[in-house]
Amino acid sequence: MSSTITSGSSDSGPGVRPALRYLLLCLFVLAAFAASLALGSVRLPLHDVAALFTGGRMQHGSSRAILLLFRLPKALTAMTAGAALGLAGLVMQTLFRNPLAGPFILGINSGASLGVALVVLASGGSAGGVLVAGLALSGNLGVAAAASAGSAAVLLLVLAVSRRVQSVMTLLILGLLFSYGVDALTTILINFSAAERIQTYISWTFGSFGGVSWPQYWVLLAAILAGTALTVISIKPLNALLLGEHYAVSMGVSLRPARLILILASALLAGTVTAFCGPIGFLGIAMPHLARALFRTSDHRTLVPSTALLGMLVALVADLIAQVPGSDTILPLNAVTSLIGAPVVGWVILRRREFRGAFGS
């Protein structure tokens, strides 16, 4: 319990300067953003992609519609969701001082899943779809609203409990218990549902950035900005929490309000993303570790922006891979984030062993 916060400048040694790292990271994000606009199942001339920004004429009839209605909202959703999940994971890891914590540790994910299961599985529909395979689909907005309601309900429960509970460990365990309880309800719902409905529910659990249209994107963005703002104003308490709750109190951080704000921030960030994109795993747990390893610090002044940038980058790249550019099929996003992302992050973390110090244990 006696480690200190290692700041970026003092520990970075002969490596690349932090400013340069930020610059590189931003360039990568920009490149991935450009790539996700340029690549997709429909081949568009690069000239048309450039014309979107220069205002020139497009050669292809559908180019403008495809870029404006599909690729731009999807790329922006990927960036927004990636940053949000990374930040939510960072907040939870610090709050619980647990490297295995992620954005969904308090059951927000389970609440969202239950909400979606209620909408998708329990509503009316057909059995035995032998004819034209009309998957019984539920509206995107309905699903998003249900997921938000579900995660909000679980969040309220957690917040109510957290006002009474002293130890974060108790809170962590209670969060896990909530998850199990809520997941059990979802399982019961699935058990009583028609096969096509279950298929729809399962495809929601695959995760996707492609289902978000402009009106939904603005809702998503507003919620994520609010959650990010809550995280940014908590940078000081976050750094203090890293050294233990007693130390934080001695630093003048009042624990309960700080804890409430952090839980709220993480719920806003992760809950909204889950509502619109499905339960996207891996990014939330891994991005903070990647940021600590690459920036060699546990200072949240560095970790907050770098985790957000890394989240954007990895989400964009994962979505690009899930698109299988050149084909018109798509892979489950969740499978791609984990399959491609896990080895990369594992490699980075193994190379930077000193990250262990980040949790003060």
Add this chain to the structure above:
Amino acid sequence: MVGARAKPALLPALFLLAQLQLFASGNAEQAPAFAQDRAPVGGGAPSAPTARVSVQYAKGFTVRYFPNYTVVTVTRPWPGARTWYRYVLVERGAPVPVAAAAAADTGTNEPAHKGVSIRTELIRVPIRSVVTMSTTFLTPIQELGELATLRGHDQTRWIYSPQVRKLVSEGKVRNVGNGSTLNTELILALKPDAMFVNEYSGEGDNYATVRRAKVPVVVLGDWDEETPLGTAEWIKFISLFYNREREANSIFNRIATEYQDLKARAAETQSRPTVFSNAPYQGQWTVPGGRSYAAQLFSDAGARYIWANNDSTGNLFLDFESVFNRARSADIWLNPGTWSSLEEGLRFDPRFADFKAFRDDEVFNDNARENQFGGIDYYESGPSHPERVLADLIKIFHPEILKNHEFYYYQRLK
């Protein structure tokens, strides 16, 4: 989930090898070995049904008649199946063919040609009680006049047919499952003469427990037919279990004639409107393949399906963007999920407004006949009545041909 059901018990049947040798050289068309059996002496055999069925369109089953019994084999219970299901239908009171009895008793897997194994089951006909696992079986049973034999159904809440719903509310038809879990005890208590089911793959045996309790499980491949008339022809398969071949022939002949007439009229038209179907979910759009059942209906109704050049008989899982690119200027949009109005569609995704068919109010859904419980008739009786589906589609694509036809399954979304 489906996987939660019992795994199959592998039945070693080495002691049967002597008899199995007889099957080993057989092929689909050849008579099963016990066809050569002489019936045991004694026992007054009732007269065999006078009408016989012959299969014209269906690719998934074969029928062979023998004195006192009929052998029907399901050769395509699911895509790429390596298991065939053979049912030896013996008249009540008639002597049982010896080898068939032995094979059925042990539920053996006979090694047949090219690695296909055959599961044989002996069933006394006409059956007097039945449990059904798919709503698509209800229409043929009802039209053959055999609803009185229905004892149980899986997920009775989705049933559309008012007659069957009445039987359910009277307690004459019991709910035997909820789609993922089977109420095995209830089924055993009902002790039906046969249970009609669909299997979607050879992974696991969902009905192992029921089979062990000697309830004959009949696996139908109606859903895996590639043509609409092929699917409808499974009424003949079902009729064999009731000695209702005559009724089945007359019902199916009427359907086939009407279908072919309608198809011929649609073929005479000059214009070929372009059509696409279904709706996206989470950025993914599932569309029927170019060789699918749905694609055939579109083409028979005189439309140009925008994936007609595709070779798949199943579904294609496409990116929203790529469907948009191909379908945005298409004339007609069919089956856009659950919405019942255009405005409801826009609430799901405002991008739908960029489709020509949407702007022109040329969006049609198959849920015109939906009861308050969410049961949609199109999925229940539609497979048995492709001529109604075709008439609806022709009215959509070529309203000038069928001026007097009222939509049956379809409705134009407003």
